[in-house]
Amino acid sequence: MDDDTLVIAGVELGSRLILGTGGAPSLQVIDETLRASGTAMCTVAMRRVDAATSGTILDVIDSHGVRVLPNTAGCRTAREAVRTAQLAREALETDWVKLEVVADERTLLPDPIELLDAAESLVAQGFRVLPYTNDDPVLARRLQQAGCVAVMPLGSPIGTGLGIGNPHNIELIVSEAAVPVILDAGIGTASDAALAMELGCDGVLLASAVTRAQDPLAMAEAMALAVRAGRLAYRAGRIPKRFHAQASSPTEGMALL
Amino acid sequence: MRIELNGQAREISSGTTVGALLLAETGSARGSAAVVDGEVVPRSTWDSHELRDGQVVELITAVQGG
Numbered sequence: 001m002d003d004d005t006l007v008i009a010g011v012e013l014g015s016r017l018i019l020g021t022g023g024a025p026s027l028q029v030i031d032e033t034l035r036a037s038g039t040a041m042c043t044v045a046m047r048r049v050d051a052a053t054s055g056t057i058l059d060v061i062d063s064h065g066v067r068v069l070p071n072t073a074g075c076r077t078a079r080e081a082v083r084t085a086q087l088a089r090e091a092l093e094t095d096w097v098k099l100e101v102v103a104d105e106r107t108l109l110p111d112p113i114e115l116l117d118a119a120e121s122l123v124a125q126g127f128r129v130l131p132y133t134n135d136d137p138v139l140a141r142r143l144q145q146a147g148c149v150a151v152m153p154l155g156s157p158i159g160t161g162l163g164i165g166n167p168h169n170i171e172l173i174v175s176e177a178a179v180p181v182i183l184d185a186g187i188g189t190a191s192d193a194a195l196a197m198e199l200g201c202d203g204v205l206l207a208s209a210v211t212r213a214q215d216p217l218a219m220a221e222a223m224a225l226a227v228r229a230g231r232l233a234y235r236a237g238r239i240p241k242r243f244h245a246q247a248s249s250p251t252e253g254m255a256l257l
Numbered sequence: 258m259r260i261e262l263n264g265q266a267r268e269i270s271s272g273t274t275v276g277a278l279l280l281a282e283t284g285s286a287r288g289s290a291a292v293v294d295g296e297v298v299p300r301s302t303w304d305s306h307e308l309r310d311g312q313v314v315e316l317i318t319a320v321q322g323g
Contacts, residue, residue, distance in 0.1 A: 043322060044319040046317045046319060047320045048315065049282050049318045056288055057321055058287060058319055068319070071322055083292070091287075091317065159323075
């Protein structure tokens with residue numbers, strides 16, 4: 001590993017790709033994609049204990065030495081999200097939480113009012129809050145001011161695979177962020193993940209793009225490479241875009257033919 | 258005595274603690290937690306927190322999720 005490490009809340013993560021485990025057809029697929037993605041952190045949801053469930057996803061995650069990040073998926077209000085985070089803290093003994101407070105089932109877009117309210121409560125209770133947020137630079141700023149340890153703007157709505165709808169807003173968020181920016185949601189394929197990193201994001205969080213791909217294992221590897229390639233390109237500094245062509249071969253010294 | 262566990266009536270012996278119920282239902286102390294009558298029970302009190310007749314208990318655990 002080089003010196004270009006993602007650090008969130010003082011913790012070094014060995015990969016800039018964070019994997020969501022939702023949507024995988026089996027624990028075996030999660031096992032394989034965790035390995036292929038090289039991720040250092042993956043998300044889980046909190047739900048009622050089901051006696052019919054055999055085998056636990058935590059055993060799979062633990063076997064890879066990957067950090068677990070509980071989410072508050074499904075919560076519609078700050079109150080529900082705070083309660084879910086508290087449960088996750090007792091269950092998983094982590095004060096990290098991916099904070100999700102969505103407005104409705106059709107769009108799954110974050111409810112900004114409830115989100116900020118929940119973030120402020122959780123920060124006050126000592127949580128390390130990583131909020132899933134709209135691609136709104138002002139809301140991202142407010143979440144940072146509230147004490148969130150990262151901001152995670154969406155590229156497009158959860159599960160759509162529509163990629164990054166407003167690259168300019170993502171760049172704006174990155175340009176003024178004092179905490180890591182993780183592009184979360186909307187990634188469809190490897191080029192979307194590479195673009196997120198080229199825009200200056202510090203990491204990418206994706207689930208469906210891998211777990212619902214025809215070949216999840218291959219897509220996990222593709223995403224790992226895309227995130228790395230995008231990060232390298234961002235750090236390398238791309239050439240400015242030009243309106244007209246500019247020759248790369250010398251224009252002087254042409255033979256008289 | 259009778260409690261409501263994850264939306265269903267359930268008979269448990271009196272004196273059952275949150276910790277014992279979690280272990281019985283999940284087989285592990287890792288990855289699960291309990292809400293009793295709307296309050297999250299801290300892990301540090303699981304083994305001393307005895308359930309009472311008629312209480313509403315939610316047991317939750319980590320599952321796949323984005």
